[in-house]
Amino acid sequence: MENGYPSPQEAGIRIPSHVMKDRFCAGFRHGLQGRHLDKVEYLRLSFREGFRASKLYLRALRRSRGILEFPTRWRVRMKAA
Numbered sequence: 001m002e003n004g005y006p007s008p009q010e011a012g013i014r015i016p017s018h019v020m021k022d023r024f025c026a027g028f029r030h031g032l033q034g035r036h037l038d039k040v041e042y043l044r045l046s047f048r049e050g051f052r053a054s055k056l057y058l059r060a061l062r063r064s065r066g067i068l069e070f071p072t073r074w075r076v077r078m079k080a081a
Contacts, residue, residue, distance in 0.1 A: 005032045008050070009059050020037065031055050037072035 008015055008028045015024050027050025030042070036042060037051060062069065 005029055010052065013053050013057060019046035019049055023047045024053075027051040028054045028057075032058065 008025060011028075013028070015021055023044060023046035027042070027047035027052075030047070031051040031054025037048070041047070042051070059069075
């Protein structure tokens, strides 16, 4: 079963006029799915702006629900034998 991710219009985000609408929507959906920018075609301006908009939308959504994000601190110790 497919998850129901909102489109940018459903989320209340206005698509800028200087970007390509289909790439912006693809970047927005990509960001909502929690994926990364790991391919060359993901680095295009329209896709990146949609990706960024999705991350800002998710941050605002979490804050409105009372979920706070704390920085992750990792400590790794290794010993050579």
